[in-house]
Amino acid sequence: MPELPEVETMVRGLQPLRNLTIESLGRYRCSRKPISIRPTVATIRRRLVGRQLLSISRLAKRVVLEFSSGDRLVFEPRMTGLLLSSDPPTTAHLRFFITFLGAPHQFWFWDRRGLGTITAFSNSQWQLFMTSKKLGPDALAITADSLQTRLQPSRRPIKVVLMDQQYIAGIGNLYASEILFRANIDPRRQCESLGNEEWQTVSNAIIEVLQDAIAHEGSTLSDGTYRNALNQNGSYQNQHCVYARSDKRCRECQQTDIVRIVQNQRATFYCPVCQV
DNA sequence: CATATGTCCTGAGAGC
DNA sequence: TGCTCTCAGGACATAT
Numbered sequence: 001m002p003e004l005p006e007v008e009t010m011v012r013g014l015q016p017l018r019n020l021t022i023e024s025l026g027r028y029r030c031s032r033k034p035i036s037i038r039p040t041v042a043t044i045r046r047r048l049v050g051r052q053l054l055s056i057s058r059l060a061k062r063v064v065l066e067f068s069s070g071d072r073l074v075f076e077p078r079m080t081g082l083l084l085s086s087d088p089p090t091t092a093h094l095r096f097f098i099t100f101l102g103a104p105h106q107f108w109f110w111d112r113r114g115l116g117t118i119t120a121f122s123n124s125q126w127q128l129f130m131t132s133k134k135l136g137p138d139a140l141a142i143t144a145d146s147l148q149t150r151l152q153p154s155r156r157p158i159k160v161v162l163m164d165q166q167y168i169a170g171i172g173n174l175y176a177s178e179i180l181f182r183a184n185i186d187p188r189r190q191c192e193s194l195g196n197e198e199w200q201t202v203s204n205a206i207i208e209v210l211q212d213a214i215a216h217e218g219s220t221l222s223d224g225t226y227r228n229a230l231n232q233n234g235s236y237q238n239q240h241c242v243y244a245r246s247d248k249r250c251r252e253c254q255q256t257d258i259v260r261i262v263q264n265q266r267a268t269f270y271c272p273v274c275q276v
Numbered sequence: 277c278a279t280a281t282g283t284c285c286t287g288a289g290a291g292c
Numbered sequence: 293t294g295c296t297c298t299c300a301g302g303a304c305a306t307a308t
Contacts, residue, residue, distance in 0.1 A: 093286090
């Protein structure tokens with residue numbers, strides 16, 4: 001599931017496409033229910049064909065292509081979406097393609113479940129989107145002070161709030177559990193119960209876990225869905241301490257098994273000895 | 277306003 | 293073996 005580290009890895013892998021000019025784009029023939037592409041493929045084609053790709057960047061868990069015209073094309077991978085500049089894992093789930101003038105580079109949007117979205121913005125639409133969208137600060141740019149100021153007032157459990165993109169952007173279900181393990185904080189703790197030093201610890205854990213995961217090019221889970229732009233697996237799954245490790249011995253304390261609970265209809269994993 | 281729940285989707289795996 | 297059922301969770305819409 002692409003969260004911040006996986007999306008960051010995609011963005012880094014797509015940098016060779018920078019400065020190329022779009023030759024064509026469109027839906028890939030796919031017998032499945034079409035994914036959401038807005039406003040329409042025809043409109044996107046009219047706006048973007050012939051435009052030069054200025055930058056490929058990350059906005060929380062989205063990939064943003066910015067063009068010389070100020071237009072942006074935004075990809076939300078959500079659960080199973082991938083952006084690829086190589087041959088896809090299977091052609092069955094290809095959803096969208098871009099070709100570039102005089103360049104051999106490929107660009108595919110591949111999505112097994114089809115929950116991902118593609119949205120085009122003009123420059124003014126983008127400015128409106130960025131001001132109306134209540135997106136919290138990027139998790140990689142967080143400080144202990146800003147984290148505490150934003151999250152402490154909530155009465156919800158810390159794990160649930162870490163996943164709320166309006167409070168802090170980029171953390172999903174997998175990394176929320178790993179971060180709280182690193183911070184030795186029980187995921188059920190209400191935000192208002194954390195003290196200054198604990199917010200500092202959580203802040204440090206956010207940066208450490210996410211940077212470590214980026215260094216390992218993200219997590220490819222047992223379903224094998226996530227891959228980088230070159231269709232290669234990440235390796236951070238081998239470093240997981242709690243996620244999907246229920247009933248396995250805690251790697252840190254070696255005293256007890258990892259526990260799985262459900263919070264807001266999401267699986268949470270933690271060590272009842274290490275995390276208090 | 278803050279918080280909770282329902283919705284979309286496919287394929288792996290469990291259970292019979 | 294082959295069917296049916298449950299589950300996984302991103303973001304958003306709707307409900308409380």
